Amino acid sequence: MVVIIFLCAVVLVCAVRTVVFGMKRRTFSADTLKAAALDPKDLERLRKLVRIKSVSHQNPEDRDLAEFRKIKGWITGEYPRLARTCELHFESPLCCYLIWKGSNPSLKPGLFCAHYDVVGTEGQRWTMDPFGGDLFDGYVWGRGTLDTKCTMAGMLCAAEALIGEGFVPERTLYFAFGGDEEQTGNEGAGTLSRIFEEKGLFFDYVLDEGSIVAKDMIPGMPAHIALIGIAEKGIAKFRLKTACTGGHAAHPPRVTAAGRLARALYRLERKKAPLGLTKEVRLFLEGLAPYGSLALRILFSNLWLFKPVILLFFSLKPKMAAVVRTTRSITVMRGSDKDNVLPQNAEAIINCRILPGDTVIRALETCRRVIKDRRVEVLADDPGSNFDPKRAGSLKYFKPLCAAVGAVFPYAPAVPHLVTATTDSKQYADISSEIYRFVPLVLDEEEVDRIHGSDERISLINYYRCIVFFKEALRSLS
Ligand SMILES: [Zn+2]
Known part of the structure; x- marks a missing residue:
């Protein structure tokens, strides 16, 4: 009985919010500019x-x-x-x-x-x-x-x-x-x-x-x-650096600088930053609510209930996912210049786009935590061009x-x-x-x-x- 009353209350709140948001719909006129x-x-x-x-x-x-x-x-x-x-x-x-x-x-x-x-x-x-x-x-x-x-x-x-x-x-x-x-x-x-x-x-x-x-x-x-x-969104460039003994490609050590760097990059790509619905994206969705199809109007008018569904939906496409998470793109990678020489140093640049509510410093610390390898240095590259x-x-x-x-x-x-x-x-x-x-x-x-x-x-x-x-x-x- 309690469950039924609870479900009825949820449906009622959803319906009322959907109607209220629908009432905010403006009427439009045609394009007259030539x-x-x-x-x-x-x-x-x-x-x-x-x-x-x-x-x-x-x-x-x-x-x-x-x-x-x-x-x-x-x-x-x-x-x-x-x-x-x-x-x-x-x-x-x-x-x-x-x-x-x-x-x-x-x-x-x-x-x-x-x-x-x-x-x-x-x-x-x-x-x-x-x-x-x-x-x-x-x-x-x-x-x-x-x-x-x-x-x-x-x-x-x-x-x-x-x-x-x-x-x-x-x-x-x-x-x-x-x-x-x-x-x-x-x-x-x-x-x-x-x-x-x-x-x-x-x-x-x-x-x-x-x-x-x-x-x-x-x-x-x-x-x-x-x-x-x-x-x-904020922007930051992080440089990943790791060093190892170089030498001839004919007798590589158990772990090379390039291999260690690749493992760090793989961890960063696999463990993406968490999804989040910021105040700004809520305003966007609630602004769209009055104009959507009935299904979207119900969803966007009731973010308190459908937030997990919306986040999941946004995470499916890269352009939409960028709106609900801090992204990390691997853009530059450097190792050896010669095909038969092991690199002594390997490095990569991560181009990070930071969601409101997060900061450059926190994004940097998260990268270090996810990489979980002290031998890979993670530094803010060119701090003057990083912005919260x-x-x-x-x-x-x-x-x-x-x-x-x-x-x-x-x-x-x-x-x-x-x-x-x-x-x-x-x-x-x-x-x-x-x-x-x-x-x-x-x-x-x-x-x-x-x-x-x-x-x-x-x-x-x-x-x-x-x-x-x-x-x-x-x-x-x-
Ligand atoms: Zn421009």
């Missing part, structure tokens, strides 16, 4: 930016700083109203910022950021010149068109247009651009963050690149979902941001999202507690794969959406 409305001047601005070969290399000495210096001429030449209205600070070829003075100095400033460096194209086959900025088939082609020269050009086009309309922001707005995000971000956004800190600045919010409007990516959900990054995860703030600006998203994407529910990659915004975590990461583009899986891949290109309609979004965001967040 690429034909894109100003040809704005189009040229992006094409010119793509032609600047601001490529970040693994070895910083390989980059062509003369190309990075062209950013100054691009901003001052392409955005004359902005150049007249804002204070321009070109700190180095790798970073610059603009200050657009607001009418109310008592309000804390807001920060819009982007990066203008891009990854290289070595070993890739491209249909068009990756640095040609060609216009073909309704797309601007080239490296950085999606990541993230589109947002840099887009937010400046929006500001240029608003100045032309006589708009003055109430709060002071900063635009900050870094030129080394594809490496560590330390020389670009890191430098700017230190400058802002020395000036005693604290931003009411930061808006950087991050999540997108995902198209046909989440089964059982509407075709379009606007994912607004409210948190970001960044948790969600109070979400004070989530609503106004959703309003800007809704104005451009009235057909897409907007939900909070955990960004599994890293962005420059992590550099600003000490000078703002409200960081949002959003790229206002509709992208499907194929288009997402072109980021850092071959034939990266942006459709004209997506670029137009980007400009319209920033006009809305600059207005609603000022």
